[in-house]
Amino acid sequence: MAFKELYQPVHTIIGEGCINEIPRHISAFGGSKALVVTDPGLEKIGTLKMVTDVLDGASIPYTVYSKVKPNPTVSIVNEAKAQYDREGCDFVIGVGGGSPIDVAKGVSILVTNGGTVEDYNGLELSEKKGQPLIAVNTTAGTGSEVTRAFVITDEVRRSKMLCVDSNSLAYLAINDPAMMVDMPPSLTAATGMDALTHSIEAYVAKSRCPFTDGIALESIRLIGQYLVRAVENGHDMEARTQMCWAQYMGGLAFSNAGLGMVHAIAHQLGGFYDTPHGVANAIMLPYVMRFNMTHCADRYADVAQAFGFNTAELTTDQAALAAILYIEEMEKRIKIPKLSDTAFNPDDALALAKNAMTDTGMPENPRQPSIEEVVKVMITAYCDKGDQE
Ligand SMILES: [Fe+2]
Incomplete structure (x- = not known):
């Protein structure tokens, strides 16, 4: 392809206190009543209140839908959309991590395009721009x-639908690290x-380009430097702020380059077992x-450099391996479980692999696996119990 099309939100604000800028943007597009989509946990710990306080302060009417669960389902999107219609809303605010924002995107698309979420399972299947989404x-x-993707679980088929649709891009993306300090x-x-x-997947994806390469590498560098700090001290505002930038750039990178086999498998683990x-x-x-x-050892060697390794004396394979070992060490420090600690059942591996082969991330993976190879990768992960200390 001789050209590359890039996608991003219309407006983005990043930094401590930027949540207070929301009313200015609502005035700009003329919103009159919001459906605020969130989850019960964020309502309970007061994160939602930080947003509704800003809306209250500007006398902007809203109704809250707070029943989003991890790996949100088609029925959750339908329920939120019904509340939007019932309450006479004209824009959507998603407050959360992936799940509430994914549901908010689904509502935004359904309002202007009609139909059901299943109609948009795939690439660019809606015709009209969604209702304004913050x-x-x-x-x-x-x-x-920041992405044009939203993932909704089909609870009947127990699989995840990946809707990739530029009509679902946010009008305004907010990344305020002050909203993240209470994250466990x-x-x-x-x-x-x-x-x-x-x-990392964007950096090795087949649809990568110089723009995604640049932001992916800087994102990797920041995560290598700040993730452990943010986990060990949630109130470390420098670490939280830098992680905001890192995740924003990672989102832009994969939204424009694609994902890979890690996400292709992870989507199935989420769909089958609700694994976060x-x-x-x-x-x-x-x-x-x-x-x-x-x-793609040469690309992984770049990842090692982004993590701070001096790779001058290493072969390409040694440098690539250094990146993998660094990630494994980091995962130990931040207490990521092993596959055998989750609900994964090796008897399901073949069914999971078959679904993973049809995931939209898989064609972007630098090495195209067979079904048997996907099974082997999962079983290898399952059999690795980590260091028995
Ligand atoms: Fe992801």
């Missing part, structure tokens, strides 16, 4: 606030590893990198 990110991160360490770890997986997305990615990342080594 995506307030509370994790760092899924990148959902385990969630900081899982979402940070999701961001790292976005950047970031945990599933973190678990699979080193094993898929080992599998991919024969096809």
Whole structure:
């Protein structure tokens, strides 16, 4: 292809306190009543209140839908959309990590295009721009606030639908690190590893370009430097701020370059067992990198450099391996579980692999696996119990 099309939100604000800029943007597009989509946990710990306080302060009417669960389903999107219609809303605010923002994107698309979420399972299947969406990110991160993708679980087929649709891009993306300080360490770890997986998969994806290469590498550098700090001290504002930038760049990178085999498998682990997305990615990342080594060791060597290794005296393979070992060490420090600690059942491996082969991330993987090779990668991860200390 001789040209490359890039996607990003219309507006983005990053930095401490930027949440207070939301009313200015609502005035700009003339919104009158918001459907605020979030999850019960964020409502309970007061993160949602940070947003509704800003809306209250500007006398902007809203109604809250707070029943989003991890790996959100078609029925959750339908329920939120019904509330939007019932309450006479005309724009959507998603407050959360990936799940509430994904649901908000689904509502935004359904309002202007009609039909059901299943109609948009695939690439660019809607015709009209969605209703204005403000995506307030509370994790760092899924990148959902910057991407044109939303993932909804088909609860009947127990599989994940990946809707990739530029009509779902946010009007305004908000990354305020002050909203992330109360994120528990385990969630900081899982979402940070999701961001790292976005950047690494984008950096080796077949549709990569110089723009995505640049932001992916800087994202990897920042995550290598700041993720452990953010996990160990959630109130470290420098670490939280730098992770905001890292996850934003990772989101932009994968949204414009594509993903790979890690996400192709992680989507199935989420669909089958409700394994949290970031945990599933973190678990699979080193094993898929080992599998991919024969096809992109030079790119993984760049990842090692981004982590701070001096690779001048190393062969390409040694440098690539250094990147993988660094990730494994980091995962130990931030207490990422092994696949055998999750609900994964090796008897399901073949069914999971078959689904993974049809995932939209798989064609972007630098090495195209057979079904048997996908099974082997999963079983290798399952049999690795880590150091028995
Ligand atoms: Fe992801």
